[in-house]
Amino acid sequence: MRLNHLALAVRDIERSRRFYEKYFGFGAGPASEYPDGTVIIRDADRFDLALHPDPDPRKMPDFSHFGFACSDGAAVNQRLDLLAADGVPIVERYDEPRFSSFKCLDPDGYVIEVYWEPA
Known part of the structure; x- marks a missing residue:
């Protein structure tokens, strides 16, 4: 068993998608889109990054x-x-x-x- 995905609440799906594709190698293969607005992009190792629209992503603790x-x-x-x-x-x-x-x-x-x- 291995960790295979991370879900993030984001203000702007396309902005976040461009960021993770440009700097961190996501975009290997087609994205999956879901009725609730979630878009899942993958890297070459098939790690899934789920981007979910949220107008107010919550503040995380400093260590996160x-x-x-x-x-x-x-x-x-x-x-x-x-x-x-x-x-x-x-x-x-x-x-x-x-x-x-x-x-x-x-x-x-x-x-x-x-x-x-x-x-």
Whole structure:
């Protein structure tokens, strides 16, 4: 058994969809759309991201976040450069010999961590 999907309440489905497709590799295959407005997009590993319309996504505790693992520290830095160049808010950064990480905000304020650490 493995974790296979994440559901997020978002203000604007298309804005969030473009964000996750551009920066985090979603969009592999057709999206699934449901009568309640939910749109599910997938990445190449078939992880599902369910985006559900909500005019007022709730504030999460400061610790709450989800993360994307990279193959090495250079990949973390490349992703950081791309997001920062596009004006995506970067809220935290660590760059140590055995751990590289940053956190950014998605369009609805969800905290996303991009990181690498050796196995």
